[in-house]
Amino acid sequence: MASKSSQSRSRSKGRVTLSDVASMAGVSSMTVSRALNDPERVSEQVRSRVREAVEALGYIPNRAARSLAGQRSYSIAVVIPSVSNAVFSNVIKGIYDVCSARGYEILMGNTYYSVQQESSLIAKFLTHHPDGLIVTGLNMADSARALLQGAGIPVVQLMEVGEAEPIDLNVGISHRDAGAAMARYMLDRGYRRIGVLGAQMDYRAQRRIQGFVNVLADAGRYDEARIVTTSEPSTVHLGGQLLGDLLSAAPDTDAVFCINDDLAYGVIYECQRRHIRIPQQLAVAGFNDLEASACINPSLTSVSTPLYEMGRVAAQMLMRRLDGETIEQPVVDLGFELRARESA
Amino acid sequence: MASKSSQSRSRSKGRVTLSDVASMAGVSSMTVSRALNDPERVSEQVRSRVREAVEALGYIPNRAARSLAGQRSYSIAVVIPSVSNAVFSNVIKGIYDVCSARGYEILMGNTYYSVQQESSLIAKFLTHHPDGLIVTGLNMADSARALLQGAGIPVVQLMEVGEAEPIDLNVGISHRDAGAAMARYMLDRGYRRIGVLGAQMDYRAQRRIQGFVNVLADAGRYDEARIVTTSEPSTVHLGGQLLGDLLSAAPDTDAVFCINDDLAYGVIYECQRRHIRIPQQLAVAGFNDLEASACINPSLTSVSTPLYEMGRVAAQMLMRRLDGETIEQPVVDLGFELRARESA
DNA sequence: AGTTGTTATTTTAGCGCTAACATTTCTGTT
DNA sequence: AACAGAAATGTTAGCGCTAAAATAACAACT
Structure with missing residues (x-):
């Protein structure tokens, strides 16, 4: 049987197959299959003969065949x-x-x-x-x-x-709740003219903003002019840019929620360049709590998510x-x- | 043939196969295979009949069978x-x-x-x-x-x-050359008591350090006490820690090469906390030039790699x-x- | 020794697809 | 109309493995 693989019409690349191992170990190929995938169901004797044959021949099982036959x-x-x-x-x-x-x-x-x-x-x-x-x-x-x-x-x-x-x-997690929690925190802290920066506005980001904005609205603190979003992928650099946009539109903003930490880093860096003191002049918060958020200066208030x-x-x-x-x-x-x- | 799949001994889960599509379209399964994988070799007529059958039956090809038969x-x-x-x-x-x-x-x-x-x-x-x-x-x-x-x-x-x-x-890229280039740059800039911080010391990181240190040594500026490495995974936080270690061992260090940008960020943040002015008191450089490196304050000198x-x-x-x-x-x-x- | 039950192994029959070859159908040409 | 050559389709025979059924081997009871 194994020799058939060298005949003219064969498509095989001369790979070592289960039945090659089987004939070397002197058992059927089904037994080899079991020895490899369910060793307990095969005697110790056979198991070790199979192991030797596998090593001697350099047998590498074929996942495609396994998937096809095993239907998984x-x-x-x-x-x-x-x-x-x-x-x-x-x-x-x-x-x-x-x-x-x-x-x-x-x-x-x-x-x-x-x-x-x-x-x-x-x-x-x-x-x-x-x-x-x-x-x-x-x-x-x-x-x-x-x-x-x-x-x-x-x-x-x-x-x-x-x-x-x-x-x-x-x-x-509930992104809506997370956004809402951050809004409540900011309101509790006394911030009143709160902005939001968002990028790469996937569904989760949108819901974080929704949750955030709903709480602001309930407190009578929602101001459309302070919501600045873009569909561009979010980067640190973009955070700085968006802050610029926000401050042009609403210069008296006293806090900003960034839809993720990357944007928040960009905001912090931009504030440093503009000599805006955080949090005295502008409070900043992020989302996801990446590793760097605890290290940056000032350290970043963020929502930690169990990624x-x-x-x-x-x-x-x-x-x-x-x-x-x-x-x-x-x-x-x-x-x-x-x-x-x-x-x- | 297709009906055989519903016999008792069959292991199939009743999935729709190529030959189901074939009999519906009134062609052989080989023709269906071609219609799907090499459409040019099949007449427009047959192609559209096959397309209809595929949709009607919700046919999903089976990659395992394809791999096995096609040997790739x-x-x-x-x-x-x-x-x-x-x-x-x-x-x-x-x-x-x-x-x-x-x-x-x-x-x-x-x-x-x-x-x-x-x-x-x-x-x-x-x-x-x-x-x-x-x-x-x-x-x-x-x-x-x-x-x-x-x-x-x-x-x-x-x-x-x-x-x-x-x-x-x-x-x-040549990590050795990249390390060497950074060392030369730092020497050219007049730094003389140069340290190195490394973490997660894989082969590439080691070679960056080797290249860097070799140039320092050639210039007579190699000081073992200024090389601080660890096998821990590198993080921003760790960068700050390693800087602490370096400055305890060699407080007069005037420049530091970090084996990657994350460590460098940590160093910058730690310097901010310690009120060490960059680059006047301590110059800092990183490696990989991640996106944030151009935005951080001060912006980070780094080696840009084409990841x-x-x-x-x-x-x-x-x-x-x-x-x-x-x-x-x-x-x-x-x-x-x-x-x-x-x-x- | 005969029956039963358990465990170890082999046999059989595909899994769903495509390579290689065989055949048919369709051109265009003389 | 006859033919060659190209294009379209069909037939056959696996790819290498495992599920399920069949058998063999062995121990444990009557």
Whole structure:
């Protein structure tokens, strides 16, 4: 049988296969398969003969064949806006640590914040028949939603909770509540002419602003002129620019909530250049509480979000589902913490 | 044939397959395969009938079957130290953009800076029979090197060039030269008691320091007491700490080269707290020139490295190799640029 | 020795797709 | 009308593995 692979019509590249190992070890290929994937079900004797043969031949199993025969891929597809964003790279690390420990591969795809890209990415990933899927956020194209519902695999929606009925599982925080908490904090601190800076306005960012603005409005402190947003990707440099825009439009602003820490760093740097004292003349707050926020001068008041944890928990839920467990609580709100520091 | 899939002994989950589409469209399954993967070779008529059938049935192709039959996986394995590091997330983005545009999947694995993890990751990835492999750096375990050499697929070693004979293809910069360039710049600027701060001392970081120190030594300005390194992961906070260590050991230090920008930010913040004026009392330089480096106060002198570009070029070389092109120049040095700014 | 139950191994039959070859259908040419 | 050559489609035979059923081997009881 093994010799057949050298015949003219064969397409094989002469790779070492299971049956090569089998004939060397003097057992059937099924036994070799078991010896490798379920060693307890094979006698010690056979197990070691197989091990020797594998080493002698340099056998490398073929995942494609395994997936096809076993009807599962041992892979998890992850659909996020962008790898190069510090927020998501932390989330991915959480997912990765759990999945790789369990022998699952990660297929990662970037939507670049486009709902359309997201749909086509999901469609593409389904061709891999992943065992599970992790997507970002609760909002998605109807077509994508339908695909996921019909796929018959566990799906986790990540980053936010509470804004819509999840497709299946859901892990995140309430961005609306987080925005609101920050607004309340600022009002409590006595700030009254409060601005908001936003960039890369994805759904989560929008909801943070909504939550923030609603509280301001309830307190009679909402002023449209102080809301400055752009759809450009957010960068430190952009933070400085947006501050300039805000101060031109409303020079008497006494506090500013930045939709993420990067913008806030830019604001702090720009204030240093303009000799605006923080927080005396202008209070500044950020979002996500990246590592540098505790170190910058002045240290940055921010909302700490459990990024790594979200990834970890999402992956764990998926794993439990794949193990056949029923998940009693399909929606997990991991909460946030407002870290009050010098800047506000 | 198609009806066979509903027989008792079948393991299929009742998925829609190529031959289901074929019988609906009234053609053979091979024709459907062609209509989907090589549309030019099929008449417009058949093509649209197939398209309709695919939509009507909700057909999702099976990559595992495709890989197995076609003897290629349309995937590229990428082995890097850590996704959650800004340096590598930029590199990955470059790889991702090229690969996904060409229909290739990325399998990403983190070594967490361990040579052992790297080896086992490579072994694991080879079971996917990826069409190509991208690994970080020129140093790796002999076993890993052997695996790669024997795998018969194109391999790109990424991030650094010039330190060893590459296995196959190689894209990066000379970290040694970059370190040396920074040392020369600092000496030219008149600094004489120059320190070095390093963390997460991977091979690249070590070589940057070697290049830097060699130049100092040649100029008679090397002082071991001013080299402060740790194997801890580098963070902004750690930068401040290491500066403290350096100044305790050598208080008269007049300039400091940080092995990456994160450490440099930490140094700048710590100097602000200690009221050390930059660059008058202490000059500071970083490495990688992250986006924030141009915005921080004082703006940070750093070595700009083409991170995204490295990823892009590596992936492109791989693609060209997979297209059967011969690559005339297997080693590509993308170079670096020293960005002189206020901090030094 | 005969029956039963348990464990270890082999046999059989695909998983869903595509390479390679074979055949048919459609041009255009003389 | 006859033919060659190109283009479109069909047929056959796996790719390398595992689920399920079948069998063999072994221990544990009557």
